[in-house]
Amino acid sequence: MLEVRDLVVNYGEAAALRGVDMTVRSGETVSLIGANGAGKSTLVKALMGMQPVTSGSVLLDGEDISRRQASDRPKLGMAIVPEGRRLFKDMSVKDNLRLGLHDAAARRRGADGLDLAYDLFPILRKRSRQLCGTMSGGEQQMVALGRALVSRPRLLILDEPSLGLAPIVVAQVFEVIEAVVAQDVTVLLAEQNMHRALSLSDRGYVLADGSVVLEGTGTELLQSDRVRTAYLGES
Amino acid sequence: MFSMIKKPAARGIAVSACAALLLSGCGGVVKEDGKKADPAADLPDAEIVSPIAGMECKTDAEPTGDPIVVGGSLSLTGPLAPTATLHKAVGDLVVEWVNDCGGIDGRPLEWKVLDDQGAPATVTSNYERLIGDKVDFVMGPYGGAAALAGAGPVTRAGYAYPTATNGAPDKLIGENHFPSWHIGGGVEDPTKMFAAQAQTFVDAVKSGANPPKSVFYATSKFPTTLSYTASTKPALEDAGAKTVGDVEYDLGTTDFSSIAIRIQNADPDLVYVGGLGADITNLYQAFDAIGYTPKGIYVALPAPAAVQGLGDKADGLLLSSIYENHPPLGDTDVAKYFAKSYSEIAGKEKLFPLVETQAAAGFSAWQILLTGINEAGVDNKAVIDWLNGHDVETLVGTANFDGFNNYGSDFTRVAQIQDGKRVLVWPEDVAGAEIDEKP
Amino acid sequence: MSVSSMALAQTLLNGALLGCLFGSIALGLSVKWGHLGVADFFHLSLTLLGAYVTYSLVSEQLWDPFLTLVVTVPAFFLIGVGVQWIFLALKAEAFTALLITFALFMVTESAVSMIWSPDLLNLRPMLADSFTTSLRLPEPLPQLAVQPVDLLALVCAVVMVGVSAFALGRTRSGRAVQAMRQDSEIAQTLGVRVVPLTLAVSGLAASTAAVAGMVVALRMPLSPSLPLQWIGAVVVATMLGGLGRPVGALVAAIVVMMIQNAWSLWFPPQWSPAVAFGVLFLFLAGGPAIRFVRESMTARRLA
Ligand SMILES: Nc1ncnc2c1ncn2[C@@H]1O[C@H](COP(=O)(O)OP(=O)(O)OP(=O)(O)O)[C@@H](O)[C@H]1O
Numbered sequence: 001m002l003e004v005r006d007l008v009v010n011y012g013e014a015a016a017l018r019g020v021d022m023t024v025r026s027g028e029t030v031s032l033i034g035a036n037g038a039g040k041s042t043l044v045k046a047l048m049g050m051q052p053v054t055s056g057s058v059l060l061d062g063e064d065i066s067r068r069q070a071s072d073r074p075k076l077g078m079a080i081v082p083e084g085r086r087l088f089k090d091m092s093v094k095d096n097l098r099l100g101l102h103d104a105a106a107r108r109r110g111a112d113g114l115d116l117a118y119d120l121f122p123i124l125r126k127r128s129r130q131l132c133g134t135m136s137g138g139e140q141q142m143v144a145l146g147r148a149l150v151s152r153p154r155l156l157i158l159d160e161p162s163l164g165l166a167p168i169v170v171a172q173v174f175e176v177i178e179a180v181v182a183q184d185v186t187v188l189l190a191e192q193n194m195h196r197a198l199s200l201s202d203r204g205y206v207l208a209d210g211s212v213v214l215e216g217t218g219t220e221l222l223q224s225d226r227v228r229t230a231y232l233g234e235s
Numbered sequence: 236m237f238s239m240i241k242k243p244a245a246r247g248i249a250v251s252a253c254a255a256l257l258l259s260g261c262g263g264v265v266k267e268d269g270k271k272a273d274p275a276a277d278l279p280d281a282e283i284v285s286p287i288a289g290m291e292c293k294t295d296a297e298p299t300g301d302p303i304v305v306g307g308s309l310s311l312t313g314p315l316a317p318t319a320t321l322h323k324a325v326g327d328l329v330v331e332w333v334n335d336c337g338g339i340d341g342r343p344l345e346w347k348v349l350d351d352q353g354a355p356a357t358v359t360s361n362y363e364r365l366i367g368d369k370v371d372f373v374m375g376p377y378g379g380a381a382a383l384a385g386a387g388p389v390t391r392a393g394y395a396y397p398t399a400t401n402g403a404p405d406k407l408i409g410e411n412h413f414p415s416w417h418i419g420g421g422v423e424d425p426t427k428m429f430a431a432q433a434q435t436f437v438d439a440v441k442s443g444a445n446p447p448k449s450v451f452y453a454t455s456k457f458p459t460t461l462s463y464t465a466s467t468k469p470a471l472e473d474a475g476a477k478t479v480g481d482v483e484y485d486l487g488t489t490d491f492s493s494i495a496i497r498i499q500n501a502d503p504d505l506v507y508v509g510g511l512g513a514d515i516t517n518l519y520q521a522f523d524a525i526g527y528t529p530k531g532i533y534v535a536l537p538a539p540a541a542v543q544g545l546g547d548k549a550d551g552l553l554l555s556s557i558y559e560n561h562p563p564l565g566d567t568d569v570a571k572y573f574a575k576s577y578s579e580i581a582g583k584e585k586l587f588p589l590v591e592t593q594a595a596a597g598f599s600a601w602q603i604l605l606t607g608i609n610e611a612g613v614d615n616k617a618v619i620d621w622l623n624g625h626d627v628e629t630l631v632g633t634a635n636f637d638g639f640n641n642y643g644s645d646f647t648r649v650a651q652i653q654d655g656k657r658v659l660v661w662p663e664d665v666a667g668a669e670i671d672e673k674p
Numbered sequence: 675m676s677v678s679s680m681a682l683a684q685t686l687l688n689g690a691l692l693g694c695l696f697g698s699i700a701l702g703l704s705v706k707w708g709h710l711g712v713a714d715f716f717h718l719s720l721t722l723l724g725a726y727v728t729y730s731l732v733s734e735q736l737w738d739p740f741l742t743l744v745v746t747v748p749a750f751f752l753i754g755v756g757v758q759w760i761f762l763a764l765k766a767e768a769f770t771a772l773l774i775t776f777a778l779f780m781v782t783e784s785a786v787s788m789i790w791s792p793d794l795l796n797l798r799p800m801l802a803d804s805f806t807t808s809l810r811l812p813e814p815l816p817q818l819a820v821q822p823v824d825l826l827a828l829v830c831a832v833v834m835v836g837v838s839a840f841a842l843g844r845t846r847s848g849r850a851v852q853a854m855r856q857d858s859e860i861a862q863t864l865g866v867r868v869v870p871l872t873l874a875v876s877g878l879a880a881s882t883a884a885v886a887g888m889v890v891a892l893r894m895p896l897s898p899s900l901p902l903q904w905i906g907a908v909v910v911a912t913m914l915g916g917l918g919r920p921v922g923a924l925v926a927a928i929v930v931m932m933i934q935n936a937w938s939l940w941f942p943p944q945w946s947p948a949v950a951f952g953v954l955f956l957f958l959a960g961g962p963a964i965r966f967v968r969e970s971m972t973a974r975r976l977a
């Protein structure tokens with residue numbers, strides 16, 4: 001479904017991605033793991049059209065989308081849960097979720113409307129009028145997930161959804177991700193929390209300093225000493 | 236995008252709805268006979284004559300040789316532009332007039348104007364530049380502060396300095412100063428420069444059948460208007476008119492509603508507005524809003540167009556003036572030709588088409604300069620000496636330069652709008668009608 | 675000086691109605707400032723331009739003032755789009771944009787005085803008496819007077835502010851505008867097309883200047899420097915009302931003008947513009963306190 005070929009992204013002079021190749025097949029769940037600064041978010045942003053690519057290509061169902069605008073993503077069936085959640089803080093929960101259905105194509109797919117999010121996270125229904133800026137980190141993450149899911153994307157990209165959350169909330173978030181994975185949504189999950197990520201993934205890529213240094217199935221990577229010591233700084 | 240595009244449509248519908256509502260509620264918004272009458276429509280035709288006494292008008296002689304160049308600085312842009320544009324028009328008119336009359340001693344007259352945007356510093360540098368360019372004479376700028384700013388370089392270079400405006404008549408300029416708008420004639424004490432005009436005003440209101448017994452003062456915080464009020468208030472009080480209110484407001488105020496309500500509350504016999512420009516229009520607007528009609532009202536320095544714009548409501552309004560276009564002052568051949576040609580050029584420049592204070596003062600300043608040149612030749616020192624020793628006949632009266640700051644007798648007069656026309660009502664020797672005071 | 679309660683009521687009423695006019699002007703400024711991040715002083719010039727165009731069409735072509743909107747509203751929409759397009763094309767930072775709008779502000783003043791005359795233009799003498807004569811309020815308040823043009827200002831303000839507030843808060847595009855201001859990148863990944871949306875908002879804000887300009891032409895004599903007189907009240911209202919909040923801007927303009935007018939009834943009128951800034955200052959200084967109260971109240975409500 002998604003094929004990344006020799007993708008290079010530079011921030012000015014500095015290279016953040018140095019020729020990344022990656023494949024995500026339809027229905028698969030793929031993890032992207034790597035230490036801080038490895039380039040995970042840069043890759044995610046490039047896929048979403050939020051970051052101009054220097055060279056290389058991103059093929060979605062064979063079509064190169066690397067130069068298409070970010071605002072075309074809903075039409076292509078892509079949605080993101082961005083790093084740091086990035087909710088519209090001065091707007092209510094309901095309005096944030098509605099923005100997930102801003103695009104006409106998103107509305108067509110997400111025929112259930114906001115109920116999808118409310119059923120996943122019942123608390124959001126109660127809090128639908130609360131301003132997102134006043135919510136706890138866990139609640140915000142639910143809104144961010146809801147905002148991406150209401151459009152029933154074909155490809156869901158998550159960038160460190162567990163970042164800065166208490167363990168119990170992390171567990172909750174991963175439960176939802178697992179539920180999503182169980183449906184036939186294709187998921188790309190960028191995470192530092194490699195255990196959780198890899199254990200629910202079909203395959204994974206390990207990124208270091210802007211390059212893919214390892215790839216394999218979730219179990220393979222989990223068992224690889226190289227991954228632990230060299231690239232995740234674990235001992 | 237759908238709803239964004241819907242928005243102007245919704246707005247359009249709503250606005251038309253409110254329009255329809257109002258239109259049905261109170262008839263049309265615009266008068267049937269929309270266009271306003273041209274106040275200059277019935278000016279008589281006039282023959283060209285020499286603009287000054289002692290010079291012949293030779294219409295068949297083309298002026299030749301080096302031009303006599305007069306340099307000047309005017310605020311052609313910026314806040315003073317409305318009136319400065321008028322002075323520019325007067326200058327253009329005079330130059331054309333003189334050259335149509337064969338020039339001065341056969342030489343053409345030329346005038347070179349620089350824009351100072353109303354900034355005194357620019358006025359100073361403009362005159363320095365003109366003098367550096369060796370213009371033969373200079374004409375003063377528009378505005379009191381500008382006149383003072385120009386005085387420095389002009390006086391130092393030994394040029395005669397004719398001026399038409401006197402925002403600060405107490406500031407000394409010198410023996411080379413030849414004002415056409417005489418304020419404070421005969422006054423030697425600079426702090427009492429405005430006393431003569433105050434006395435004229437008091438005499439004017441006393442000459443009528445119903446002099447005011449109570450006065451409300453509203454004064455713009457502008458040096459000249461503050462001076463007007465400061466000298467008029469005690470004079471009126473001495474004449475028995477009680478002060479029932481006194482407020483000052485910022486220059487350029489447009490919302491007069493609270494002041495109007497204060498006036499309504501005090502309901503004085505006379506509202507003394509030390510205002511200028513459009514203040515009077517805005518004040519009347521505020522009166523309209525509360526449905527109040529003042530018993531009597533005086534405005535110090537209103538823009539002629541503002542008074543004209545009030546239409547019928549202006550009837551009975553008093554204002555300070557040095558000239559209005561009617562006999563006796565307006566009855567001379569020079570005055571008639573000036574009135575006619577001014578209305579033409581003013582029409583082109585979209586200015587008020589009748590000659591009144593500003594245009595008359597501007598023209599008189601040119602008359603003073605031209606008379607000096609005609610009598611004494613193209614030499615500033617000779618012109619200065621001659622003017623200091625002689626009277627000059629101008630449009631606004633006989634000017635002499637004997638008093639403090641070279642002011643002669645006071646030219647400040649009182650005019651009134653009567654039947655839609657501006658007429659001088661005081662002093663008697665120049666009046667075209669008697670003052671009309673409602674009981 | 676003793677002032678009757680009727681005089682006070684009349685003053686407050688006048689202030690509120692003038693506030694409606696300033697609120698209509700502040701609306702566009704507030705929307706552009708709050709949602710597009712451009713403190714667009716040119717908006718005031720556009721209002722002036724709207725007034726002058728209305729003046730010309732009414733006085734020379736003898737159009738009905740409301741009919742002029744058919745021309746001015748679309749024309750101003752295009753101007754608004756054009757100006758914003760320049761900002762986008764130049765990739766102007768907020769400060770550059772501010773400088774450009776300020777330059778346009780100055781240029782318009784000169785251009786208006788060149789095209790129309792630096793002198794005063796007044797549409798009022800040409801208006802029907804029924805439109806310039808004040809109406810008396812009905813029985814319970816028999817002594818209060820209102821001008822028809824002020825009622826027009828009220829209607830225009832309420833309609834424009836109401837429609838804008840509704841569009842911003844309740845429509846999909848309005849929410850997109852809010853989202854775009856808060857996080858344009860994420861808004862884009864949700865399908866928000868920033869360029870057309872920005873241009874449209876700018877165009878619509880400019881169209882409100884056409885309507886406000888028509889009211890100005892009917893309400894007061896025109897001179898090229900009018901925007902300088904409005905700027906204080908309009909900017910204060912914009913900031914007091916909360917940037918980007920149409921209703922806030924209108925309410926703030928009404929309150930500020932009522933306070934200014936009431937002040938002038940008792941105190942020297944020349945200080946009244948300073949009063950508006952005083953109110954703004956108190957509000958900014960009192961802001962933290964107000965926020966604290968509001969937050970504790972929200973907390974209680976949610977608990
Ligand atoms: N806007 C930017 N300008 C310049 N450099 C940037 C920018 N964003 C990221 N970088 C650099 O690019 C590299 C990759 O950053 P990126 O955010 O993609 O890492 P990451 O893998 O997501 O890290 P983390 O786990 O901390 O989120 C880093 O060296 C970072 O400093």
Ligand SMILES: [Mg+2]
Nearest residue numbers: 040041042083
């Ligand atoms: Mg990251």
